[in-house]
Amino acid sequence: MSLEEIQTAPSAKKWAANSFAISVIAHAAIAVLAVFIVAMVYEDKPQAEFASAPPPRPRMEPRKLEMKVRANQLQRRSSRPKLAPRLAAMTPSQIALPEIKKFSDSKQKVKRNASVLGNVGNGLGIGGGFGDGLGGGGGGFGLPQVMQDRCNPASRMARLQKSGGDARAEAAVTKGLTWLAGDQNSDGSFGQGYKVGMTGLALLAFLGHCETPDSPQFGVNVSKALEYLINVATKNNGELRTPGFNHWGYEHAIATYALCEAYTITRMEGLKGVVAPAVQRIVYGQSPDGGWRYELDKKESDLSVAAWCIQALKAAHLTGLNLPDVDKSLDEAIKYVEKCTRDDGGVGYMPGHGAKGGLDGAGVLCMQIWKKGEMRHTRKTLELIVKRADKFDWNGPGANLYAWYYETQACFQRGGSHWTRWNAAFQMSVLGAQGPDGSWPATGGQPNAGGLSWYGCGGNKDARVYRTALVVLMLEVYYRYLPSGA
Helix, strand or coil: CCHHHHHHHHHHHHHHHHHHHHHHHHHHHHHHHHHHHHHHHHHHCCCCCCCCCCCCCCCCCHHHHHHHHHHHHHHHHCCCCCCCCCCCCCCHHHHCCCECCCCECCECCCECCHHHHCCCCCCCCCCCCCCCCCCCCCCCCCCCHHHHHHHCHHHHHHHHHHCCCCHHHHHHHHHHHHHHHHCCCCCCCCCCCCHHHHHHHHHHHHHHCCCCCCCCCCHHHHHHHHHHHHHHHHHCCCCCCCCCCCCHHHHHHHHHHHHHHHHHHHCCHHHHHHHHHHHHHHHHCCCCCCCECCCCCCCCCEHHHHHHHHHHHHHHHHCCCCCCCHHHHHHHHHHHHHHHECCCCCECCCCCCCCCCCCHHHHHHHHHHCCCCCCHHHHHHHHHHHHCHHHCCCCCCCCCHHHHHHHHHHHHHHCHHHHHHHHHHHHHHHHHHCCCCCCCCCCCCCCCCCCCCCCCCCCCHHHHHHHHHHHHHHHCHHHHCCCCCC
């Protein structure tokens, strides 16, 4: 080794040692910097919060808190029936019902779709979002003008006052509806022996006050009544009747009338599946003379059954569904009513029969609701009716609730002095007759055999529902429909 190499060797070793030390320091610095950066990033990320206690609830005013507690207690104690589900909105496919495809003279049956019938009737929910704000259950769409006043509380009271109604009349209606609600059967029906007809009448009374499935007080009652009638239609091939009742034409017409009104007011799509075949059954069962009979069998006719069929078809006309042959059937039906009306204005049970006064109002109302209210013999009939107004007495021997139901509507539709005279007599008499529980007792008319009497004197469950529903409908006359001259 040279002298130069010997002199520089220690220096090189020293430089190498220094370089290694610097490298270690540099890497340590980098590591520290990396840890610092990671710590900064971690600090910037949002961290999950673990509260030791739930966030405080907003304070509620003591009065509101007390009301809420009481409402919860009442709800737990209430015996009001619950629906499961409560008014679930239905689409047509969810509520498949039998449809009348075709009737033949040999077999008047509604064709049944066996694959879907089992879906109807068990926990059926009915709905349609009628809305809030107007009427008993709201008024969220355009009703036919003739029906609009019933669904607006302000218009309802204004119409009542304008038409000569006493403030007690509206209170009596609410009281009567409350009694009906309390007398409803667990299956949604009303009455005992003639459940379909009584359910139809009770439902008409609720609808006359614009009570719908969404109504706060009577919504459950309305929805259960609708469900009952839908189930009956399903079980009876579309016919609305109580099994074993030979005069079921009355029931079918009354129940169809109620279902048509329910659809018009609520627009529930699910009702179309039962309304359409029910209406078609009436159209098909019309006799060649234009009327209807007990079993809608195209045989002889009578005006009593025909009047309910005409009311049902007019309600079908107001649905806006444009159901086949409804207007044509009404045209033929009015010809039948004219055949039953004598030259002196009296209306008979059948063409050529003597007129006893019981169907005078029925004949006039049918003419009024379908284009013939101004006929000469219609005006004659109205004169006969108002002459009897002074004898209107709930407890009198001539009491006839069936006749009064029609005569009240006929005089209201006519208006003027006819309505003034009739209203003065009928209103105070029926208001005074209402019982403390909201129902109406037997009239003093025909002998009471204990069964259902059209006169209003029966004593059983059907008769009580019948009387109360008819009188409620009479007291709703002030706003249920517009008078024909309005």
